[in-house]
Structures are given as C-alpha cells and as structure tokens.
Amino acid sequence: MELIKPGINVNFVGKMKMFFWFSITLTIVSLIYIIARGGPIMGIDFAGGTIVQIKYSQATSVDKIREALKPMNLEGSVVQEVGSRSENEFLLRIEMSSADLKGISDKIEDAMAVAYGKQGFEIRRIEAVGPKAGKDLTQKGILAVCFSLLGMLIYISWRYEFRFALGGIIALIHDVIVSVAFFTLLGGEFTLTIIAALLTIIGYSINDTVVVFDRIRENMRKSPTQELGEIINASINQTLSRTILTSFTVFLVLIALYFFGGVVIHDFAFILLVGIVFGTYSSVFIASPLIIVWESAFPSKRKRKK
C-alpha cells in the first residue's frame, strides 16, 4: 500500500514564495492575537491560584455552585463543567490573593459541605500555587524552551550546516507561535504539562526537518553541481512519504489520548495534535526552502550554479 506515489515531483521550491507569505501572515496574525490578548491564558502553575476539581453525587449547575461559594466571598471564581454530562464534575479556579494557600481549599471544602452535605460531593483534586512558586515555574518553563531551541540550533549546525539550523529553528518558532495561538483561541490554559507538550512539538518538528535535511545533504554529495533549488525539491519529494506517514502514526496515538485519556491529558493531547500538523507543514514548506533564501542572501563558499 502506498499513500504517496513513488515518482511524485511537486515543485515545492517553486511555490516557495506563496507558502512563505502564507506562513508569515499566519505567524504575524498569531503573534498579534496573543499579544492583544495579553498573553496566553495562564494556568495556575504560572499565574498562581487554586484549582479544585469536585465531583458531585447529583447533577448540579455552575450557578448553584457559585451560590454555594457566596458565604466565603468566592463567588467570583471561575467555574466550569468538565468531562461528560453524566460525570457531574466541575473545575473551580480561584485567583491568587494574599490570603494563605491552605485557607482557600479549606474554605471551599467547608462551603461545599454546607451547600451539598458532606456526602454530596467529592474533592477529586486540589492544586494550589503561591506567587513565589508560580514565578519559579514560569522561569523554569521559559528556560526549558529557550535552552531546547539553543540546543537544537547547536546540534544541527554541527551535524549539517548553520543555514540549515537557522531554517529549522525559524520553522520551529513558527510552529510554537501558531500552536500557542490556536490553543489560546480555543480557551486552553497554559500549564506545566502544556510546556511539556510544546517541547515535544519542538523535538518532533525538528525531527521532520532533520529527515529532509539528511536527504538534502545526501543528494548534495551525490550531485555537487546540481542547482540547490532542484536538490531541495527532489529531497522533499523523496522524503514526503515518510514525513506524512510518521505524522500519521503520531496522529493516531494522539487521537487515542485525546478521546480516551481523560480530563487531565485532554489539553495536552490537543495542543500536540495542532503542533504535529503545523510541524509537518513547516518542515516541508518552510524549513528547507528557507535554506535557499539564506543561500541567496549569504552565498556559501562552494561554487554552485544559480
């Protein structure tokens, strides 16, 4: 069985400009969206605050829950239903205040006990992050992403060439920005697990890119006088089958996670799905053609027919 015909020869490089414009526009729109919003929606891991996930033994509503929180002056908290209707599970999020961490979760528990009776609800989980810890985690998250990008840049420059690395990293940045924007658009919250997902997207996207680079390098060695544009085109076409396939299998796995993994894994799987799609797209349509752009701006020492 063959998804991609062996003799395929799409002129990717020829259509380069069109894809570039599309991607640049997409990236800029994404950036503007994120900035206008004041940044992605920060989960408590970074913004501080408390989340309480409660399962009720009987059907109830967001309003009723808010009512229950009123005596504790917490009715301003965000309350959402999670999971399927029948599960009666809700997520409460309380903004961080100067009040102590421990007090808040106790207050919520007491308030629920008053409104629903001690047996009427079950606290599934509590996560409370104070301001110091929040700042710490934010810093760690940013460092993790920055170091990873740097690490990739160095490794690829070493294994291939610097211009390859640059193309790859630019494609990566595009992937991250667009994934974050998409995710935020649909109301996703930024948590530590999401940072993990972003790093995975980075690692995965560079994967794709490296496979194409590898082929380019091999073809460059085989035909040293062939025009760069032609080589790149050929390489992309030759590896297209593999690129699509791998993305497809990871896609399958993510689908399983998304639908069956439960509330906690849900967001994680979703942003990965988005990231994989864009990662594949950027590897094929952006990373490699960028090499040509770089080449015309800074011609390499090797003589090539232009």
Added chain:
Amino acid sequence: MLQSIKLRALITVAVMLAAIYYLIPSIYPDMPAQMANLFPKNKIRLGLDLQGGMHLLLEVDTEKAMEASVDRLANSMKESLMEKKVRFRNIESKGGMISIEIASREYRADFDKVLADQFPDLEIKSYDTVDGREKLNLALKPKRLAEMKKTTLEQSLETIRNRIDQFGVTEPEIIPEGEDRILIQLPGIKDPRRAIDLIGRTALLEFKLVDEEHNLEDAMRGNVPAGSILMKGAREGAEKTSGRRDTMYLLKDRTLLTGQSLENAQVKISDRFGEPYVSIKFNPQGARDFDRITGENVNRRLAIVLDGAVYSAPVIKERISGGDAQITGSFTMDDAKDLAIVLRAGSLPAPVKILEQRTVGPSLGQDSIDKGIASTLIAFFLVIVFMLVYYKGSGVIANVALLLNCILTLGTLAVFQATLTLPGIAGILLVIGMAVDANVLIFERAREEIRLGKTPRAVIETGYGKAFITILDTHITTLIAAVFLFQFGTGPVKGFAVTLTIGLIYSILTAVFVTRIIFDYLVLNRKIKTLSI
C-alpha cells in the same frame, strides 16, 4: 554489527526476559511471600497523580529564625554589659539588627572586649557618633548567618520528618530544596487537611504567668504595661468557626518554660466529661524548673500558650513536683492526637509557608490509571493495525519491535524504581508514535532500493545503513528537548521526560538492532526471494 544471527537473537531474548522479570513485581504487587522472594524488590513507583496523595512545597522562614536568634543575643548582651559595668543606652533588636548606644568613648574598648569574648557571632556593621556617644549597629557575621540558615533548614526537616512519621504515612518523601525549601510527598494520604495542619504548625509551647497586677480592659484599650503582653485565647474544634470574639489575656512577657523541656505528651480521656486532653511530662531539668515556678507562684495563674494563643490559664493550687501537667481545651480526638504529635516531635525552629500544594484524591488517581491503560491499548491497536496494512509482513516485524520497546521501557522504569505519572504514560505512547518513524525510515529506504531492482539482501543492507544516521539524528534532537524538560520540569512533567528519554533510546536499539535480526534471518537463512514490505 555482530555477524551471528543466533547470538544477536539470543541477546535480544535475554534482555527481553530480564525486562519482564523486573516488571513482574510491578504488575502483580500482591504476590504471596514465597513467590515474591524469587523476584527483585524493585518496583515501578506510581506518581501522585496516579495513586493519589499530596505534594507540598514549603518555605522555611529562615529570616524569622535569624531574627529570633538575634533577639536572644540582644537580651544576653544586655545582661553581660550590665555585669561588666559597660554603660550603654537603648539596646534594641529589630529585623536581625541590634542597635546600641555606648555611653561614651571610654566604654568602647570594654564593649569591644565583651563583643569579642562573648559574642563571636556578631560583628559591627556600622556606627555613628551622636553627641559624643557612639551608636553601633550589629548583626550576625555572614558565615554564621549562612550556617544558621542551614541548621534551621535541617532542624525543620528533622521535625517535620518526626511529625510525619508519627502521623503514619507509607513511603513519605521529605527532601530539602535549595537553601530554604522543603519538598514533601505523601502518597495515599486520606486527610490532607489534617496533614497540612500537622506539618505547618510552628508548635511553640510557652508557659507564662498571667499578669494579675494590671487591668485587662485598660491594656486592651492600648495601655499595655512594660514587661507584659496581650494574647488571645485559642479556639479549638467547634469554636473555630463560631462568631464569638476572641477572649483576651494579659500575660507577663517573660517565658518561664518552653516545649523544649518536654519529654513526652500523650492523649488521655478526662474522667469527668469523657473529653480528650493532652497530658505532658517534663524532662528532669524541666520538672525541676516547673517545681520551682509552681512553688514560687502558688495561687497565681499560669498560662499555657501554643503558637501565640492561650489554651488555658489554670490557677496553681500548690507546688507541682512530679513534672506532669495537662493541656485542656475543647479538643476533638483528632485535635488532641495531633497536638500530642507536635509536642512530641518538637516545635519548628522557624515558621513555614506553603508555596505550593497539590492533592489528588484516590478516586481520580484510579481513574487516571484506568484511562491511561485504555488509551494505551487503543493507541497500540491503531498503530499495529496501520503498520500491518501498510507494510504487510515487514509491518509485523516493526510491531514486534514496538512491543519490545514498550516492555523494555517499563522494565527499565522498574529497575530504577522510577516514577510513572500520567504524562509519563503519554510519553510512552508518543515514543510508540515516534518509534514507528524509525521503522518507517528504514522501510521507505528499502522500498526505494527495491524499485532500483536490488536483491533483498542488498535492500536490507542499504536500507539499514542509510537510515541509521537519520534515525540517530531525529532521536537525538528529541532527546535534547527531553533532557531540558527533565532539568526544568517538576513532578508529572519530569515523569514525561523520563519515559520519553528511555523510550527514545530503546527505540533506536529496537528499530536498528532487533528488527535487523529478523530480516537477516529471513534474507540470509531462509533466503527469501522478495520482501513483504
């Protein structure tokens, strides 16, 4: 690569059996003892998000400990200077700094001598001359300060460990972090509220006399006499949430005895009303002190203060020489038990603040495990079917590699007793998706070579040869991300980085080494004419 197929196959099977051997204790944790002895003790640990439990990040207020220490030094200094007849005015201790005015220059030399002889930990930070008098500011030497921070952290760790031990949690983890933080993980805890209360209380027990010479109402209006202090009464149990105002007490500031003098504390039930109370016993020195104090203050009231709140202030009817006393209040059984625990374990040298708290209930933990297993099975199923359909016979070989990969990853987790978290399970799945990639790279290359008309043997050799470098590159780049994730991540995220890393390494091995064995067998031994790919 080792030439002999037999040898390679043997190694693979041996490694796989080893992995399974190490995995069994984790899959069947409740084996009968005789069987359990046959297997290693290493087990995969479940993260808190899978087994339920509490994660706490505490910060020890080493500043406060330092300030308290400096306060004590100031008092000590006052006495020493008076003894040595060094005249001074206005000795004050605030925020870790002691400021003192020496009466005149002549006394400075004597002061310096006292400082050097009796207070080697202090040094002069700055000084002014005001009207011929020298005003000095003293603080702890930096080295001493650093030492103190370290000791405070260690003591806090020790005390908290004691408390948790007595509370009875299986496999707690109490780890220092940085200069002043403590990370606590309590798996399977049923009552997180009680646990936090227990851990976070400073539990400073003090005995002070009630000031009966001055007027309480007067003091409450703002005229607190020198040497006295106003304190509120403690609320326990039901009183905690009632709307009543705090009862106030006027006490003499001086602390006569502290919890340090205790030897033991136990919960007992009062005969009269069946209410629980805490019976405390002083150590020999404490008993002597208690004897003296009660003897000197018969018919006065002695307040029992815990963490700055007065629990009771009974009248001393007579001299108490046995070294026994009682702390009563409207305790519930749990309250009394917890109080006894903290009194036994000792007070914290400095207050602790909770920076982060994450609690997962056991039902959610079980749910997450179930969902993890479900999604793993489904993902596996989807990928296996796809590989079969797309690559036919070779697909089967790739699937074998995938399964092996999974077993090896889990086995390694078991050997190192690593922690499996929900994102960790996602990590294993992701590796499956990516591991397929390695096989795909080889197979696609093989298909190309077939199209060029090469023999099966040449196809395999070239396919593997060319693909290997690419496989290495792609896996290493993802590994770079995983390594940084491990470095900067915490808890569940770390678990993800771990399974990702282990899985990727095995992925390289199984894709290149293991599948090759099977192909080589088919091509060299069975000499098949065409590859099913």
